[in-house]
Amino acid sequence: MTSTTAGPTVPSAPAAPTAAAAVALRPVPLGDSTITSGFWFERMQANRRQAIRTGYEKLETAGNLRNLRIAAGQEQGEVTGPIFMDSDVYKWLEAAGWEYGRQADDEVLGWIREVTDVVAAAQAPDGYLDSVQQVRGKGERYTGLHWSHEHYCAGHLFQAAVAVHRSTGETGLLDVAVKLADHLVATFGAGKTEEVDGHPVVEMGLVELFRETGTREYLDLARWFVDARGHGIIQTKHDAEPTYFSDRVPVREQTSPEGHSVRAVYLTAGAADVAAETGDAELLAALVRQWEGMLASKTYVTGGIGSRWDWEQFGDHYELGPDRAYAETCAAIGSVQWTWRMLLATGDARYADLVERTLYNAFLPGVSLAGTEYFYVNALQLRHGAFPEEERSATHGRRxxxxxxxxxxxxMRTLSSLDAYVATSSTDGVQVHQFTTGTVSGAGATLDVTTDYPWDGTVRVQVARTPGEFELALRVPAWAEGAMATVNGSAVEAVPGEYLRVRREFAVGDVVELVLPMTVRVVEADPRVDAVRGCVVVERGPLVYAVEQADLPGGLVADDVRVRVAELRGAQPEHRPDLLEGVTVLQLPVHAALSAATGPLYRPAGDDPAPQGADETLTVPAIPYYAWANRELGAMRVWFPRA
Amino acid sequence: MTSTTAGPTVPSAPAAPTAAAAVALRPVPLGDSTITSGFWFERMQANRRQAIRTGYEKLETAGNLRNLRIAAGQEQGEVTGPIFMDSDVYKWLEAAGWEYGRQADDEVLGWIREVTDVVAAAQAPDGYLDSVQQVRGKGERYTGLHWSHEHYCAGHLFQAAVAVHRSTGETGLLDVAVKLADHLVATFGAGKTEEVDGHPVVEMGLVELFRETGTREYLDLARWFVDARGHGIIQTKHDAEPTYFSDRVPVREQTSPEGHSVRAVYLTAGAADVAAETGDAELLAALVRQWEGMLASKTYVTGGIGSRWDWEQFGDHYELGPDRAYAETCAAIGSVQWTWRMLLATGDARYADLVERTLYNAFLPGVSLAGTEYFYVNALQLRHGAFPEEERSATHGRRxxxxxxxxxxxxMRTLSSLDAYVATSSTDGVQVHQFTTGTVSGAGATLDVTTDYPWDGTVRVQVARTPGEFELALRVPAWAEGAMATVNGSAVEAVPGEYLRVRREFAVGDVVELVLPMTVRVVEADPRVDAVRGCVVVERGPLVYAVEQADLPGGLVADDVRVRVAELRGAQPEHRPDLLEGVTVLQLPVHAALSAATGPLYRPAGDDPAPQGADETLTVPAIPYYAWANRELGAMRVWFPRA
Incomplete structure (x- = not known):
């Protein structure tokens, strides 16, 4: 089932626009952008060594591959698991594909071929493929498309096929994807079956498949799917409430994301792909507006999105409570995918800023340091004694x-393709968006980047190869007030929230250095975020910090930590190589709440708020939020009430 | 199918203990306690005139009666609706029963007989009855008892049968109930099928049926069901997470309610009935502990309970956010049922205090003033512009x-039996717990109570009939600092949180008057309730107040209201007979937040909190929270941030 072609036609990276696409920036392929050591490298190594191997095993033990074999007639029995079981296979295949692209590995390639064969065997002769529907659904197709995830699974297959093809050059999975995509093109669209899937992702998948194959019909269908939403199809056909399914408002009219958060941002990411490939400025402008709406009132300080547990939805404006933050890890990934595409389209630094915030503080908390356990939901607060221990672990712990x-x-697929989010190239030169030690090649140049980010703010870029004159752009994060930069030792201006752009005739050995001030920042929220009134967050560099019970002295519970902002600014950083695989902790001056000890739940209010902190000051270490719950599970908070 | 007996054997009121029960207080039957005018009378009239009639029609249009007819073989087709459809029929029958007990009405009796005949026809020859299981479940019994609600429906049938029998003396429904109860006794318990239903209520129902019939086996089975919980039955038999089903911890060991809130308090209410009828002091002590745990950290200021939308559960300790308050109306009802039984068992005023708070502020908001529309979920905050209008109505409005x-x-059943919650009797005399205009008879005495409560704090009790010496006890609410009382004009001491007890040789015409100060109270929460940090609530009498958008001047949104506690204390009450069927509004001095206008969602924090209110003071009316959402739906808040 597996064949080989001459290799990929577009860069080996996710979301790689065609040459004709209306984008400001273009991805740097895996291999041309490499993270070779440091913070993210360690996480990617855990992903390579632990997660992808474990994932391969889980596809077997959780029943995903068995479902496909049953659909293929290779095994007997009933399929198991949720209706979108196939998509886990595809996401794992995509991860394995990108991972192989990072570094060839015969074992991984063997797994890819083996799993590809299972997928291919399950496909119906006319291209249809969805094991659960083929078996449990008795082959009935698209009758409950709002819930069936048939297009959703297809979209993930397309993304996987593109990743595997771009990375390995093998066409086995791509053949399956093309056959299914051709079936979709024959079945859906104007004048055919005019329906949309309840869970977007097929839009991104179809555009990527168009990019890989040049088949224009895939792009056209993606565009049709994007524009078909918000016109009552799901409500009319299935009598279902449209908000959850991102089907209440047309994409071109939406101003603030709503409904199921993963669905919403997968849709906008796909719409951004469509806008790029069709040069649709109106659609792009609508997406800018909606992205700004998300940032204005529906994003956690971590970059996480989707505050409601019920139906995994975006909340109302400013509904961003920390204790019941849903902030699904997949939603953070979807936000990165959307935001990355907005960066490609526009070149605006604010998009790279959000990618950074989200990767460090909303995506990374979703996986344990060992790469073996996961958070589906990312709370920003866990109260002391929430439940007896056995219950708390089941409800709140990593799994x-x-x-x-x-x-x-x-x-897995995000970590295995993370090199691709570091830098881009354009006709002007190379843009470095994220700070990691490694090498970036683009526009004829090669850059060696050295940094101990996020612990240290110095980013050193040395030119290793040069085409002569080009522009080297380095993102200066919006948080980096006081940033400084030098070109071969001479100072240049670095403006937070913009790119430091150095255009010159570069010589090999030239050095551009960016120094981002790693001062402790104390942040508060718009007062309309009721749930964190009177509270502040501590940040340093790109990281949001948390206080976790494991670090507190006896008698002080995380719930009772109170702070004074002026004191927090003097919090001392201390790098602890021994702790949590190496973190810089912040030694926070804190106070213990006096008032939490006793009294009825509701009580007469004084003219002024009751004092919240004792005079005594303790110093307790705060850890980066992403690293919480890697020790004994206990109380944790990110938002600290003022003393 | 309908026959008549000599009449009820225990008082015509819910939760009527037998003569042998270990209780401090005993209910006053409907008819002996009558609410004849005023606040609750108006609500009960809306219930009688609108809700019960509409409910009768809904049982037909929503398919509940059709399901029973299909089970009876009287109609063909598939049953519709959730698995517990029968329970709506029974709750309506209970409501109609109590309503008939309040005031005989041939039309209501006709409905009762008609619906009873449908129920009776559906019952299997051996007593089993559950229309959905009989038809959709193809007659399979008790195989999925954690979800099937078979006992739950039975419990509501028992409560309905008892209500109808106590009120009408007719035995048609009681015969059905007895037949089903006998079937349960034959099927469940030690050495038989050792399982429990996922949704408690059968415990209350069985005890009431024991009280009505004297059949001891019903009480024994109720006790078995209570004690069987928390020992792993549901987890073992159905591989289901036990917390939701109130099956993680034995009732005798639980210290704080958890899991699905309605299930939790229905179970404890049933356990309180068991404790009363079996004289089980250990069980009662466990229930006191758990009730105190609920009050300590899991009760909204309204008395509402159950903060989580996901799975309708109690949250962690202090997880009581106003915007996503679930506070299901049924949970408030269950809390009243449990708390009322604790009052009967102990005679402690604190239980009657919570019944009052919950009835006015957590139960009553669940029904519109017209008695025609309902809240399932009772938010304590609705933000401005949460959604476009059409969406907001669907998500947040009454239905x-x-x-x-x-x-x-x-x-409906709670309003139709509300007279019974007003007063109790004991060997000492009569206790008046709730303040309503009407008549109370007990212990040989009859009292005429006159009050304009909750708008006015004067409660006048005049003796209309007297056995000579008895004790008249009037609850002095814990909130009523400065309460005063007189007996025939002579001052007596009234201590908030206790009963004013007047024991004397009463003569006809004697008057005891209680004057509760209707001052404006400003209340704050324990600082561990993070979601309302820096906020206060305004109360007057038993009522929690809210600011609703409909009352605000142009330009001021409810989200932006800020308050100063010292100013709030001077808020002027104004009775507005024209508004919301007559309410006393509070003219609140408020300020408009300066800071909500602009700026990014997250921003550098100043050393001190940014000022939250402009200097200008506006006066806006606050309405009782129960009356919100009876006009155009708009922003609303109960917790006001300090300026």
Whole structure:
């Protein structure tokens, strides 16, 4: 079932626009952008060594591959698991594909071929493929498309096929994807079956498949799917409430994301792909507006999105409570995918800023440091004594897998393609968006980047190869007030929230250095975020910090930590190589709440608020939020009430 | 199918203990306690005139009666609706029963007989009865008892049968109930099928049926069901997470309610009935502990309980956010049922205090003033511009009925039996717990109570009939600092949180008057309730107040209201007979937040909190929270941030 072609036609990276696409920036392929050591490298190594191997095993033990074999007639029995079981296989295949692209590995390639054969065997002669529907649904097709995830699974297959093809050059999975995509093109669209899937992702998948194959019909169908939403199809056909399915408002009219958060941002990511490939400025402008709406009132300080547990939805404006933050790991991934595409389209630094914030503080918390356990939901607060221990672990702790296992392979594919999010190239030169030690090649140049980010703010870029004159752009994060930069030792201006752009005739050995001030920042929220009134967050560099019970002295519970902002600014950083695989902790001056000890739940209010902190000051270490729950599970908070 | 006996054997009131029960207080039957005018009378009239009639029609249009007819073989087709559809019929029958007990009405009796005949026809020859299971479940019994609600429906049938029998003396429904109860006794318990239903209520129902019939086996089975919980039955038999089903911890060991809130308090209410009838002091002590745990960290200021939308559960300790308050109306009803039984068992005023708070502020908001529309979920905050209008109405507004219609008939049966919650009697005399205009008879005395409560704090009790010496006890609410009382004009001490007890040789015409100060109270929460940090609530009498958008001047949104506690204390009450069927509004001095206008969602924090209010003071009316959402739906808040 597996064949080889001459290799990929577009860069080996996710979301690689065609030459004709209306984008400001273009991805740098895996291999041309490499993270070779440091913070993200360690996480990617855990992903390579632990997660992808474990994922391969889970596809077997959780029943995903068995479902496909049953559909193929190779095994007997009933399929198991949720309706979108196939998508876990595809996300894992995508992860394995990108991972192979990072570094060839015969074992991984063997797994890819083996799993590809299972997928291919399950496909119906006319291209249809969805094991659960083929078996449990008795082959009935598209009758409950709002819930059936048939297009959703297809979209993930397309993304996987593109990743495997771009990375390995093998066409086995691509052949399956093309056959299914051709079936979709024959079945859906104007004048055919005019329906949309309840869970977007097929839009991104179809555009990528268009990019890989040049088949224009895939792009046209993606565009049709994007524009078909918000016109009542799901409500009319299935009598279902449209908000959840991103079908209440047309994409071109939406101003603030709503409904199921993963669906919403997968749709906008796909719409951004469509806008790029069709040069649709109106659509892009609508997406800019909606992205700004998300940032204005529906994003956690971590970059996480989707505050409601019920139906995994975006909340109302400013509904961003920390204790019940849903902030699904997949939603963070979807936000990165959307935001990355907005960066490609526009070149605006604010998109790279959000990618950074989200990767460090909303995506990374979703996987344990060992790469073996996951958070589906990312709370920003866990109260002391929430439940007896056995219950708390089950409800709040990291888990090795889930019945609904969308997040683990989604994390895997993101980490295995993370090199691609570091830099881009354009006709002007090379843009470095994220700070990692490694090498970036583009526009004829090669850059060696050295940094101990996020612990240290110095980013050193040395030119290793040069085409002569080009522009080297380095993102200066919006948080980096006081940033400084030098070109071969001479100072240049670095403006937070913009790119430091150095255009010159570069010589090999030239050095551009960016120094981002790693001062402790104390942040508060718009007062309309009721749930964190009177509270502040501590940040340093790109990281949001948390206080976790494991670090507190006896008698002080995380719930009772109170702070004074002026004191927090003097919090001392201390790098602890021994702790949590190496973190810089912040030694926070804190106070213990006096008032939490006793009294009825509701009580007469004084003219002024009761004092919240004792005079005594303790110093307790705060850890980066992403690293919480890697030790004994206990109380944790990110938002600290003022003393 | 309908026959008549000599009449009820225990008082015509819910939860009527037998003569042998270990209780401090005993209910006063409907008819001996009558609410004849005023606040609750108006609500009960709306219930009688609108809700019960509409409910009768809904049982037909929503398919509940059709399901029973299909089970009876009287109609063909598939049953519809959730698995507990029968329980809506029973709750409505209970409501109609109590309503008939309040005031005989041939039309209501006709409905009762008609619906009873449908129920009776559906019953299997051996007593089994559950239309959905009989038809959709193809007659399979008790195989999925954690979800099937078979006992739950039975429990509501028992409560209905007892209500109808106590009120009408007719035995038609009681015969059905007895036949089903006998079947349960034959099927469940030690050495028989050792299982429990996922949704408690059968415990209350069985005890009441024991009280009505004297059949001891019903009480024994109720006790077995209570003690069987928390020992792993549901987890073992169905591989289901036990917390939701109130099956993680034995009732005798639980210290704080958890899991699905309605299930939790229905179980404890049933356990309180068991404790009363078996004289089980250990069980009662466990229930006191758990009730105190609920009050300590899991009760909204309204008395509402159950903060989580996901799985309708109690949250962690102090997880009581106003915007996503679930506070299901049924949970408030269950809390009243449990708390009322604790009052009967102990005679402690604190239980009557919570009944009052919950009835006015957590139960009553669940029904519109017209008695025609309902809240299933009772938010304590609705933000401005949460959604476009059409969406906000669907998500947040009152509804005429629900697919899961547990709340409307639950409200009906509570209002139709509300007279019974006003007073009790004991060997000492009569206790008046709730303040309503009407008549109370007990212990040989009859009292005429006159009050304009909750608008006015004067409660006048005049003796209309007297056995000579008895004790008249009047609850002095814990909130009523400065309460005063007189007996025939002579001052006596009234201590908030206790009963004013007047024991004397009463003569006809004697007057005891209680004057509760209707001052404006400003209340704050324990600082561990993170979601309302820096906020206060305004109360007057038993009522929690809210600011609703409909009352605000142009330009001021409810989200932006800020307050100063010292100013709030001077808020002027104004009775507005024209508004919301007559309410006393509070003219609140408020300020408009300066800071909500602009700026990014997250921003550098100043050393001190940014000022939250402009200097200008506006006066806006606050309305009782129960009356919100009876006009155009708009922003609303109960917790006001300090300026």
């Amino acid at each position: 090795p897998w889930f019945d609904c296992a969308c997040c683990p392979p989604n994390i | 005429p009925w629900f697919d899961c219609a547990c709340c409307p008939p639950n409200i």
